[in-house]
Amino acid sequence: MTTRQTQTTCCYCGAGCQLLFTTDIEANKILDVHPVKGRTNDDKACLKGWFGWDFLNDPQILTKRLRAPMIRKGGKHSPLEVVGWDEAIKFVADNLAKIKAKWGPDSIMGAASARGPGNEPNYLMQKFMRACVGTNNIDHCARICHAASVAGSRQTIGEGAMSLSIPEIEDAQVIFNIGYNAAASHPVVARRIVKAREKGAFIICADPRITETARISQLHLPLKGGTNLALTNGLAYVIIDEGLEDKAFIEAHTKDYEAFKEIVLSYPPEKVSEITGLRPDDIRLAARRYAGSRSSVILWGMGVTQFSQGVEVVKSLCSLAMLTGNFGRPSTGTGPVRGQNNVQGTCDMGVLPDVFPGYQSVADPEMRAKFAKAWGVKALPTEPGLQLTRVPEKVVHEKDPAKRIHAYYIFGEDPAQSDPDLAELRETLEAIDFVVVQDVFFNKTALYADAILPATSWGEHEGVYTSSDRGFQRIRKVVEPFGDIKDDWEIICLISTAMGYPMKYKNTEEIWNEMINLSPKFAGATYEKIERQGSVQWPCFDKGPADKGTMYLHKGGQFATPDGRGIFKTSHYHPPTEVENNEFPLTLCTVREVGHYSARTMTGNCRTLRNLEDEPGWVEMSPRDCQALGLSANELVRITSKRGSVITRCLPTERVRPGAVYMTYQWWIGACNELTISSLDPTSRTPEYKYCAAKVEKIEDQASAEKEVRRVYTDIRSSMGIAQEGLSA
Ligand SMILES: Nc1nc2c(c(=O)[nH]1)N[C@H]1C(S)=C(S)[C@@H](COP(=O)(O)OP(=O)(O)OC[C@H]3O[C@@H](n4cnc5c(=O)[nH]c(N)nc54)[C@H](O)[C@@H]3O)O[C@H]1N2
Numbered sequence: 001m002t003t004r005q006t007q008t009t010c011c012y013c014g015a016g017c018q019l020l021f022t023t024d025i026e027a028n029k030i031l032d033v034h035p036v037k038g039r040t041n042d043d044k045a046c047l048k049g050w051f052g053w054d055f056l057n058d059p060q061i062l063t064k065r066l067r068a069p070m071i072r073k074g075g076k077h078s079p080l081e082v083v084g085w086d087e088a089i090k091f092v093a094d095n096l097a098k099i100k101a102k103w104g105p106d107s108i109m110g111a112a113s114a115r116g117p118g119n120e121p122n123y124l125m126q127k128f129m130r131a132c133v134g135t136n137n138i139d140h141c142a143r144i145c146h147a148a149s150v151a152g153s154r155q156t157i158g159e160g161a162m163s164l165s166i167p168e169i170e171d172a173q174v175i176f177n178i179g180y181n182a183a184a185s186h187p188v189v190a191r192r193i194v195k196a197r198e199k200g201a202f203i204i205c206a207d208p209r210i211t212e213t214a215r216i217s218q219l220h221l222p223l224k225g226g227t228n229l230a231l232t233n234g235l236a237y238v239i240i241d242e243g244l245e246d247k248a249f250i251e252a253h254t255k256d257y258e259a260f261k262e263i264v265l266s267y268p269p270e271k272v273s274e275i276t277g278l279r280p281d282d283i284r285l286a287a288r289r290y291a292g293s294r295s296s297v298i299l300w301g302m303g304v305t306q307f308s309q310g311v312e313v314v315k316s317l318c319s320l321a322m323l324t325g326n327f328g329r330p331s332t333g334t335g336p337v338r339g340q341n342n343v344q345g346t347c348d349m350g351v352l353p354d355v356f357p358g359y360q361s362v363a364d365p366e367m368r369a370k371f372a373k374a375w376g377v378k379a380l381p382t383e384p385g386l387q388l389t390r391v392p393e394k395v396v397h398e399k400d401p402a403k404r405i406h407a408y409y410i411f412g413e414d415p416a417q418s419d420p421d422l423a424e425l426r427e428t429l430e431a432i433d434f435v436v437v438q439d440v441f442f443n444k445t446a447l448y449a450d451a452i453l454p455a456t457s458w459g460e461h462e463g464v465y466t467s468s469d470r471g472f473q474r475i476r477k478v479v480e481p482f483g484d485i486k487d488d489w490e491i492i493c494l495i496s497t498a499m500g501y502p503m504k505y506k507n508t509e510e511i512w513n514e515m516i517n518l519s520p521k522f523a524g525a526t527y528e529k530i531e532r533q534g535s536v537q538w539p540c541f542d543k544g545p546a547d548k549g550t551m552y553l554h555k556g557g558q559f560a561t562p563d564g565r566g567i568f569k570t571s572h573y574h575p576p577t578e579v580e581n582n583e584f585p586l587t588l589c590t591v592r593e594v595g596h597y598s599a600r601t602m603t604g605n606c607r608t609l610r611n612l613e614d615e616p617g618w619v620e621m622s623p624r625d626c627q628a629l630g631l632s633a634n635e636l637v638r639i640t641s642k643r644g645s646v647i648t649r650c651l652p653t654e655r656v657r658p659g660a661v662y663m664t665y666q667w668w669i670g671a672c673n674e675l676t677i678s679s680l681d682p683t684s685r686t687p688e689y690k691y692c693a694a695k696v697e698k699i700e701d702q703a704s705a706e707k708e709v710r711r712v713y714t715d716i717r718s719s720m721g722i723a724q725e726g727l728s729a
């Protein structure tokens with residue numbers, strides 16, 4: 001047996017852990033994996049790092065790997081047929097070209113991937129949409145995730161990414177953790193929070209639930225869901241009222257302080273207490289503690305961004321950090337901890353409707369000219385494109401066919417599982433003339449595809465991911481792919497070439513070099529430097545060895561805004577769009593669990609992880625609400641909102657407040673997105689996944705309900721061509 005050792009970056013969350021694989025080369029099998037020292041993870045990994053690679057063996061527990069291209073030759077409702085690559089590429093290129101000719105470039109939408117593919121195919125995907133199709137309609141899951149962080153941070157401090165690095169968290173003196181559950185989402189980041197606590201940091205945790213961070217915090221603020229902005233304005237009120245603001249920093253490095261002050265001065269703790277349900281003295285204590293250290297860090301996640309007021313909360317968080325001078329030194333600043341393994345990277349690559357790679361605006365004629373010249377086209381589209389959460393609006397709600405989306409090229413996303421209000425999303429996918437799915441697994445969205453293009457997975461290809469804290473790190477091939485499949489970048493090149501815009505590259509490094517040479521912020525981060533250092537954090541301007549990259553942003557209070565000054569911003573609080581009422585007396589919030597990941601095509605196909613949790617998922621409820629409904633642990637319940645109804649299991653827990661229930665979004669049967677609302681933040685267009693009205697009902701006939709769960713599961717799997725029943729015993 002000949003063995004090989006390969007180091008790569010984990011494919012799940014943005015913590016960017018380094019893993020060392022040992023493979024049997026002849027058998028093409030993984031023998032062992034363990035975490036090794038990396039910049040962000042030391043030598044640690046969570047259970048997904050240890051056990052999350054089994055999907056590479058294709059055990060077909062949940063779904064199956066795509067092994068050959070498939071198309072619907074006979075039109076929309078004809079069966080999917082396996083074809084060769086030449087036929088599949090021609091089919092996709094011809095259909096896209098036809099739609100472009102008839103309805104124009106803006107009738108085509110592209111969604112790219114924050115997951116396995118890495119930065120290089122994403123760079124090519126936006127290049128394809130812009131230079132070949134001729135539209136800025138390109139987006140990805142950041143839209144339904146941290147888009148509010150990007151928008152809110154750019155409007156205040158000029159840069160949308162984490163200002164500090166993951167390792168710096170452990171030396172903070174105060175951590176204000178708001179709407180972020182690191183123990184489930186980024187376990188290896190959670191470890192830094194625990195270490196900070198051990199080193200004496202004061203931890204404030206604002207979360208309606210008793211999360212692990214709340215448990216180890218000295219001050220838990222269990223605010224009512226949807227009231228973040230009242231709290232953050234209230235904290236600023238106390239800081240100003242008690243004279244704790246950093247006057248010198250405000251004077252030297254910021255502007256628009258007076259307008260900010262005017263708004264927050266109408267949020268005294270007593271008023272904030274009425275809105276949030278928090279004690280006024282706890283609000284005061286949080287403000288004093290946060291303002292009282294020179295190393296205060298704010299960490300936030302989806303409990304901030306997935307609201308129709310997400311951008312406003314992000315602006316107010318950045319303003320709190322400016323107000324107290326907490327920027328520009330080690331172990332301080334703002335931490336929107338990006339979720340997916342490469343969501344920071346997919347933003348970096350310009351897979352957004354308003355920016356080219358390196359955050360260069362499509363509205364800027366100079367930038368357009370630069371990219372048009374490099375890409376060999378006469379001109380590039382001038383108008384920012386469509387955000388992916390607006391696709392339903394531009395299909396089922398658009399009366400004028402000339403303004404509709406007619407084709408949707410979905411590369412490495414599963415909107416039929418992860419977007420809000422799934423009934424509307426399915427109606428949308430059915431109404432679109434031509435849907436392309438390019439994925440590694442047969443996912444829920446693939447059921448609506450007119451063409452399916454199978455790609456190599458993480459572990460089977462090379463490239464670069466960007467960790468949550470702006471760190472470029474290599475991914476490497478661990479095993480050889482099998483089946484009639486291709487690398488994502490190669491598939492995009494073939495389609496583009498077939499549509500008359502030739503793209504040809506030798507390897508991912510060649511793509512990377514084209515990208516960094518067009519993006520000043522990344523220009524110095526060559527493969528060679530990434531290999532040598534292990535990780536390069538942008539900005540990294542110069543290719544020489546002296547520029548090692550940037551650990552923290554805004555050094556010395558110099559912000560990334562045009563004049564270098566931070567801009568204070570906040571606004572008034574308003575409640576979420578759909579609040580509890582007589583018919584739907586509970587509030588539904590949707591979150592994460594540690595063992596399964598997003599649409600679950602990958603973790604659902606790993607034997608060890610599947611054994612932790614299985615369909616139909618569960619709903620966390622307070623024991624008081626369970627008692628009122630006569631429910632006990634594990635029984636099947638029906639949960640319903642205005643938009644849909646699903647079956648799941650009851651999970652009573654003291655960790656949640658009465659009146660609020662929580663589900664995770666990985667389940668097919670207990671699919672919480674049948675219930676969620678597609679109400680969007682007006683700026684970032686991020687959905688309000690964290691709040692809608694719902695009711696829970698007891699199911700008297702449990703035996704029939706159990707049978708129904710099995711039947712539905714078997715049916716979905718058989719529609720994907722998997723014969724055996726999949727549910728664990
Ligand atoms: N209710 C509710 N819904 C939510 C959320 C919530 O909190 N509540 N969170 C939202 C958030 S923050 C996010 S980021 C989204 C995530 O939602 P998605 O991005 O849709 O989900 P993922 O499971 O990350 O993966 C998408 C697809 O990428 C495929 N894939 C993986 N690697 C590769 C590869 O190398 N090549 C190709 N071609 N495909 C690949 C996977 O098989 C999968 O089908 O979900 C959102 N949905």
Ligand SMILES: Nc1nc2c(c(=O)[nH]1)N[C@H]1C(S)=C(S)[C@@H](COP(=O)(O)OP(=O)(O)OC[C@H]3O[C@@H](n4cnc5c(=O)[nH]c(N)nc54)[C@H](O)[C@@H]3O)O[C@H]1N2
Nearest residue numbers: 179181185206225226301302303339591592594596597598
């Ligand atoms: N195991 C696992 N890890 C993951 C993922 C996964 O699916 N599984 N997904 C990845 C992705 S895509 C992302 S974006 C990250 C997200 O990671 P997180 O940001 O941690 O995401 P969530 O668990 O959705 O929500 C965080 C917290 O917000 C709280 N919350 C809800 N409403 C409010 C509110 O009104 N105010 C406040 N202050 N808090 C509120 C919830 O109780 C929850 O504890 O995780 C990544 N990591």
Ligand code: SF4
Nearest residue numbers: 010012013017046049
């Ligand atoms: S913390 Fe994130 S990157 Fe690290 S092993 Fe777990 S899932 Fe992978």
Ligand SMILES: [Mo]
Nearest residue numbers: 145146339340
């Ligand atoms: Mo996310």
